[in-house]
Amino acid sequence: MAVTVKPQTAPLDVARIRADFPVLSQTVRGKPVVYLDNAATSQKPRQVIDAMRRVFEEHNANIHRGVYEFSERTTAAFEEARAKVARLLNAPSEREVIFVRNATEGVNLVAYSWGRENIKPGDRIVTTVLEHHSDFVPWQQLAKDVGAQVVVVDIDDEGRLRRDQLSAELRKGAKLLAITHTSNGLGTVNPVKEIAAEAHAVGATVVVDAAQAVPHTPVDVQALGADFLVFSGHKMLAPPGSGAVWGRTALLEEMRPFLYGGDMISRVTVSMTEWNELPWKFEAGTSSYVDAIGLGAAVDYLTDVSLERIHEHELSLVGYLLPRLGEIPGVTIYGPKTLESRVGVVSFNIEGIHPHDVATIFDREAVCVRAGHHCNQPLMTRLGVPATTRASFYLYNTIEECDALVRVVHAAKKVFGV
Amino acid sequence: MYRDYILDHYKNPRNFGELEGATHTYHDSNPLCGDEMTMQLKIGDGHVDDVHFTGKGCAISQASASILTEEVKGKTLDEVKAIDRDHVLANLGIPISPARVKCALLGLKALKGAAWGLTAWPGEEVKAK
Numbered sequence: 001m002a003v004t005v006k007p008q009t010a011p012l013d014v015a016r017i018r019a020d021f022p023v024l025s026q027t028v029r030g031k032p033v034v035y036l037d038n039a040a041t042s043q044k045p046r047q048v049i050d051a052m053r054r055v056f057e058e059h060n061a062n063i064h065r066g067v068y069e070f071s072e073r074t075t076a077a078f079e080e081a082r083a084k085v086a087r088l089l090n091a092p093s094e095r096e097v098i099f100v101r102n103a104t105e106g107v108n109l110v111a112y113s114w115g116r117e118n119i120k121p122g123d124r125i126v127t128t129v130l131e132h133h134s135d136f137v138p139w140q141q142l143a144k145d146v147g148a149q150v151v152v153v154d155i156d157d158e159g160r161l162r163r164d165q166l167s168a169e170l171r172k173g174a175k176l177l178a179i180t181h182t183s184n185g186l187g188t189v190n191p192v193k194e195i196a197a198e199a200h201a202v203g204a205t206v207v208v209d210a211a212q213a214v215p216h217t218p219v220d221v222q223a224l225g226a227d228f229l230v231f232s233g234h235k236m237l238a239p240p241g242s243g244a245v246w247g248r249t250a251l252l253e254e255m256r257p258f259l260y261g262g263d264m265i266s267r268v269t270v271s272m273t274e275w276n277e278l279p280w281k282f283e284a285g286t287s288s289y290v291d292a293i294g295l296g297a298a299v300d301y302l303t304d305v306s307l308e309r310i311h312e313h314e315l316s317l318v319g320y321l322l323p324r325l326g327e328i329p330g331v332t333i334y335g336p337k338t339l340e341s342r343v344g345v346v347s348f349n350i351e352g353i354h355p356h357d358v359a360t361i362f363d364r365e366a367v368c369v370r371a372g373h374h375c376n377q378p379l380m381t382r383l384g385v386p387a388t389t390r391a392s393f394y395l396y397n398t399i400e401e402c403d404a405l406v407r408v409v410h411a412a413k414k415v416f417g418v
Numbered sequence: 419m420y421r422d423y424i425l426d427h428y429k430n431p432r433n434f435g436e437l438e439g440a441t442h443t444y445h446d447s448n449p450l451c452g453d454e455m456t457m458q459l460k461i462g463d464g465h466v467d468d469v470h471f472t473g474k475g476c477a478i479s480q481a482s483a484s485i486l487t488e489e490v491k492g493k494t495l496d497e498v499k500a501i502d503r504d505h506v507l508a509n510l511g512i513p514i515s516p517a518r519v520k521c522a523l524l525g526l527k528a529l530k531g532a533a534w535g536l537t538a539w540p541g542e543e544v545k546a547k
Contacts, residue, residue: 144547354476356451356521360419372450386452386475415420416477417429 012305012313018396020045020301028366034401037368039184039212039345039392041234044298048237051297055290063289064263064280078289081296082279085244088299089229090220095278096252098245099292103211104134106230106245107178109258109282110207111138114228114251115176118205121147123175126204128153128161129382130183130190133375135209135230139178148175155382159186159335167198174204181213181229185376185390186335187318187345189213196225205251211235215302215394216343217311221246233291238298242291245282252278259284302395310395314344317393321346321402328409330418334383344393347374350409352418355389361412362389367404419512420477427481432488437470444531446539448520453479457487457528459498466490466498471528476521482510483525490529498533501526 018024021043026033035043055077061070063078079094086094100106115138119125125139129152143150151174153166170177177199182189196206208226213219215236221229228251233242257264257275261284267274275281302310319339326333330351336342350358359371370390373380380386391405440458447454453475460468469487473480486506490498506526507514514522531539 141547354451356476356518357420357478360515360518364419373452377449380452416425 009306009309009312011316012309012395014313014396014398017305020047021396022046022049024396029364031366034365034367034404036391036393036397036401036405037370038215038235038394038397039374039390040370041240042215042237042394043396044237044239044294045301047301048239048294048297052239052290052294055293060290062286074289074293077293077296078287081292081299084296084299088214088219088303089246090222091246092222093249096246096249098247098252098279098282099287099295100230100243100245101241101288102134102232102234102243103132103209103230104232106228106243107135107138107207107209109245110228110230110247111142113255113258113282114205115139115142116146117254117256119143119146119148119175123148124151124169124173125149125176125178126151126153126166126169126174126199127178128166128180128190129155129378130159130161130186130188130376131178131180131378132184132209132211133377134211135178135180135207136378139176152378155186155188155379158337159183159188160341161188161190163191163195166195170198170202170204174199174202176207177204178207178209180209180211181219181224182210182216182343183335183376183379184212184345185374185379185388186347187342187392188336189217189341189343191341192224192226200225212343212345216307216314218307227251233295233298236295236298237301238295239291241288242295244295249278252282257281257284261285263287305395311343313395314393314397315339315342317397317399317402318342318344318346320399321391321405324402324406325409328406328413330413331409334385334388344397345390346392347388347390349385349388350412350418353412353416355387357416358389358409358412361415362405362408365404365408365411367408369405419514421512424477424481424510424512427484428477431471431480431484433468433470433484433491435470435472437468439468440470442532442535444528444536446524446528446531448475448479448524451476451479451521453521453524455479455483455524455528457483457525457532459490459529459532461495464494464496466493466495469529471525473524473528475524476518478510478514478518478521479524482506482522483528485509486525486529495533498529501529 214231234240355371437458442459455473
């Protein structure tokens, strides 16, 4: 399992980056925290915390309503955050960026507003066994409600999508392809651009779950050729409660709103309602505008550091960890064994120790990892395990933290005598 | 937390395996961790003549169930029904963090289900869709 990384860009100044994250200097039971659960959520830099604090301390007021200075400043900051997200994704228009609470809400928006109008009895929804529950359960339930069919494409033994099977299923016809850009359970990156083109050739609409992609790599919605793409802010240095759906204008214009209420209307009488324009038609009620502004600050931070460099940094950590972890007797690593088309997620098990026991022992050494099914139960079933232990990296992780992980694996084996 | 006796019960579970002639059986699971647990009782004359469990999962869930089976043998059915969570957690003798309480109590839940002759846990009868 020899893996090497040839950096294309200058390495990150990780010490300097870490200084921006107050939580990373915390200790747990006297030990410095080793945070390796970034696929679950990321830590927040001072710049994001400050951007949010400034709203509360300097000009907080509801957006799109007040005809006074505070409201105008908050509205401007909120809409500027939207523009930042649009630029990050290379969206053709800011009107195509809808703020939601998280990727889950984003998929539900598409499933309810687009899906219920467009998925008919007998239609085929093609998806994959790599999907997070957030990009699986909404489609499964929609299919049950309307009498459509869900087709789940398998992976190979290294956790890569079975492209042959996917192509064959698409050729049989599909109304929708729901596909994750990057697997949260295994770190596999799917060739979405290629797959989206195949899906479009058979007339399918393409929904991309980019929750594990937007935080870690450059994502260009136009280059990918997606129709809808969703992500969460909290996995990319922004607060929970922030996230977005990007969709093509033509599709969004035809769709009914997802939620009804304030702010999503242009005119209401006792007998009818006219919808607001895009994107506000989909943003009913007071938005989590401070969270969205925090997301804008996170986009600035990630852009300043450079997502290309972040991706290379994470791959260098995976390249360091994989052989060291893989050589430990009794350790099984799930997912890609090379650095090609993958991100900084390493899922593994230690023979004879349940992942929850592994994580509890790691916790004694202040090493934070996720143990469980990762909202990937169909994938766990496919792998034939109830759960895995997962370490996931971000821009602030270090080689020393990989060493700490290897040390606690040995410690866990010692405790259990395996 | 992983004291020797906990690891011993995990690796060498007591009263483990299918119970022939069981009068009461209840299966439960914790989908969050994939833990599975079946408790079987053989009740004669209101007493637990025998008890077995089968399951797979983490050390805490399996050790807790194993310790529990040792305790209930010979007890009356009413005494089994009266065992509460605090008793089980105290009996385990190790600190259990909030995230692991469900593991520690899975054996008790299955035991109660068996003792009360349940087919589904109250409040959990909701069918999947």
